[in-house]
Amino acid sequence: MAPNQILENVKKRNPNEPEFIQAAQEVIESLTPVLEKNPELVRLKILERTLEPERLISFRVTWLDDKGEVQINRGYRVQMNSAIGPYKGGLRFHPSVTPSVLKFLAYEQIFKNALTGIPMGGGKGGSDFDPKGKSENEIMKFCQAFMGELARHIDHRTDVPAGDIGVGGREIGYLFGAYKKIKNEFTGVLTGKGIGWGGSLIRTEATGYGLIYFAENMLQNVGDSLKGKTCLVSGSGNVAQYAIEKINQMGGKAVTASDSSGFIYDEGGIAGDKLEFLKDLKNNRRGRIKEYADQFKGSTYHEADANADHNELWTIKADCAFPCATQNEINEKDANNIVKGGIKLLGEGANMPTTIEGINVIIDNGVMYSPGKASNAGGVATSGMEMMQNYMGQNWTSEEVDSKLQGIMKNIHDTCLAAANEYGKPGNYMAGANIAGFLKVANAMKAQGVI
Ligand code: NDP
Ligand code: 2IT
Numbered sequence: 001m002a003p004n005q006i007l008e009n010v011k012k013r014n015p016n017e018p019e020f021i022q023a024a025q026e027v028i029e030s031l032t033p034v035l036e037k038n039p040e041l042v043r044l045k046i047l048e049r050t051l052e053p054e055r056l057i058s059f060r061v062t063w064l065d066d067k068g069e070v071q072i073n074r075g076y077r078v079q080m081n082s083a084i085g086p087y088k089g090g091l092r093f094h095p096s097v098t099p100s101v102l103k104f105l106a107y108e109q110i111f112k113n114a115l116t117g118i119p120m121g122g123g124k125g126g127s128d129f130d131p132k133g134k135s136e137n138e139i140m141k142f143c144q145a146f147m148g149e150l151a152r153h154i155d156h157r158t159d160v161p162a163g164d165i166g167v168g169g170r171e172i173g174y175l176f177g178a179y180k181k182i183k184n185e186f187t188g189v190l191t192g193k194g195i196g197w198g199g200s201l202i203r204t205e206a207t208g209y210g211l212i213y214f215a216e217n218m219l220q221n222v223g224d225s226l227k228g229k230t231c232l233v234s235g236s237g238n239v240a241q242y243a244i245e246k247i248n249q250m251g252g253k254a255v256t257a258s259d260s261s262g263f264i265y266d267e268g269g270i271a272g273d274k275l276e277f278l279k280d281l282k283n284n285r286r287g288r289i290k291e292y293a294d295q296f297k298g299s300t301y302h303e304a305d306a307n308a309d310h311n312e313l314w315t316i317k318a319d320c321a322f323p324c325a326t327q328n329e330i331n332e333k334d335a336n337n338i339v340k341g342g343i344k345l346l347g348e349g350a351n352m353p354t355t356i357e358g359i360n361v362i363i364d365n366g367v368m369y370s371p372g373k374a375s376n377a378g379g380v381a382t383s384g385m386e387m388m389q390n391y392m393g394q395n396w397t398s399e400e401v402d403s404k405l406q407g408i409m410k411n412i413h414d415t416c417l418a419a420a421n422e423y424g425k426p427g428n429y430m431a432g433a434n435i436a437g438f439l440k441v442a443n444a445m446k447a448q449g450v451i
Contacts, residue, residue: 001048003032010051017100019327023107023352024051026359026371030434033423038442044450046442050110053103055079057153061127063145066135075146077125077153077161080106083444086157087123088113088380090164093142093171095130102126104327105164105351109380111437112373115412118384123159125150131166132286143174151179156187156390162383163192165326168238168283169204188390191383200386202401203379208242208349209402210378210409211322215347216250217413218368218429227251230318232343233270234258234311235325236282236289239349239376243322244270244278256313258304258325259289263313266292266299310334317341324349335361348372359430374412374433381408 001009010024028047035042061073076099079087089109092102102124110122129142154161163172172192179189186198193199202209212226219225229252233240236257244254253269257278270278274296281287293301302312310333314321321343323329327350330338335358338346345368348354352372354362362369385401396404416432419439425431 001042001045003028003035003047006048006051009048014100014103017098017103019100019104019352020107022356023104026356026430027107027111027434027438030431031438033425034435034438037423040446041442044446046445047438049445050081050438050441051107053078053080053106054082056099056103058099059149061129061142061145061149063138063141065138065141071142073127073129073142073146075125075127075149076102077150077159078102078106078123079153079159080122080124081110081441082121083441083448084114085119085121087159088120088162088383089122089124090126090162091167091171091175092124092126092164093129093131093166094126095128097126097128101327108351108373110441111434112377113380113384114437114440115374115415115433116377116381116384116408117411118381118388120160120380120384123161124164125161126164126167129166131171139171140174143171144178147175147178147182151182154179154189156189156387160188160383160387161190162380163238165237168192169194188387191386193386198386198390200382200389200401201396201398202405203382203386204238205242205245206382206405207239207376207379208244208324209246210381210405211239211243211324211347211349211375212246212250213378213406213409214370214375214413215320215322215345217410218345218347218370221413221417222368225250226320229253229320230255231320231322232256232313232316232318233322233324233349234263234313234329234353235323235350236278237324239379240322240324241275241279241282243324243349244275247322248275252320255318256316257289257292258313260304261288262290262301262303263311264289264292264299264301265313265316266296268298310337314338315341318343320345320347322347322349323353325353326350327352328355330354330358332357332361334358338362339365339367343367346370347375349376351376363428363430369429370416371430371433373437374416374429377412378405378409381405
């Protein structure tokens, strides 16, 4: 089937799933030259098969809040593709979670995981549960109720979830405890565990660090580096915090951070005590980003405007931009502002933070662009390392994990460039990531027959 026909079918089969269609469209369009060269993959309908989840589990999660009132949420796990390893991917707790959002994330995860070089299939899950404003007790109750059902569907050799938006170390702890009690076994069924009970050093930092290692590779490829570069970062959660930390370590300067209520701009740079304040604010006190501007004179707070057609954050003049919050946070107008602001590199820390129209503006204007499935793969790669340590009963040092992470990010970088080159798209990291990730999975699917 021709690629445009495949896309039409995806639209027809998934009519109310705009995020999934968007993620599928990007991959399908990138794969046109691959399908032309490989008629066998077309005959076997490999691309079409990747677009259908192997399994999509949907379940009710009921729990009692602090007032004793019954609460009902929806839980999901999308087991998208297991051709090269057990399903692997995070859990997202956010009111915007729908099957469409989880299918887009699980779809991208297939190719991201393939790019890491570690044998992991693609999956994603989560719930429409909103952790904001919930007590510790309510978070724990919810996690236990969620795992009460999820435990039937996962296992350390079958499907290994981890964190994502709204799921950090605290939630992984409660989820792991619930799983262990239900199954009466201590296995590496989740990653992102605490140090001392199966977690890996550097997993917390890995996505943000990996993003910046990837950007440094892109810059070095054109004889440049992050040293002295001013960087825009969005988000203030796990990925954003450690992207900012690594930008600072590389001699750059991160001047923005955001949450769903707005963003702060600190021309002096978010570093040292200021970064520690941000981490404490978000990880321990769970407060709003405005507090940063109240605390540090010389920084400003800009409230988000839900009716605006663009985000003011992306109008700030800088050298690099790292969106690390959520999907579709950079639209066409934002992309035009990014070009106008003189940005030379856009590295995605979040999954699918740029719309298709936005990506076209960025690439057409010669801004270096890395898609999340390549540049944020450091998180899941380090989850893969956590799984290896669990299987072997070992604990690797920070230096060992960090040096392996750097090697993996360089390898993904080089793999993307090589694949882009081979298929006539030199310098296009998006095409390269989609092609290289797909070919690895496609070869495994071909070898394993029609199943
Ligand atoms: P966190 O929950 O730690 O942080 C999310 C951040 O994004 C918060 O600042 C949050 O603000 C903001 N945010 C979330 N949703 C929205 C929204 N709808 N509008 C505006 N702001 C929003 O999540 P992570 O840092 O882990 O994840 C960030 C991104 O990185 C996601 O796209 C995730 O899929 C991706 N990612 C994460 C990996 C990981 O290992 N954690 C690995 C690879 C990718 P607020 O606090 O107000 O909600
Ligand atoms: O999007 C992602 O890659 C993640 N949220 C991390 C997944 C994982 O299994 O570590």
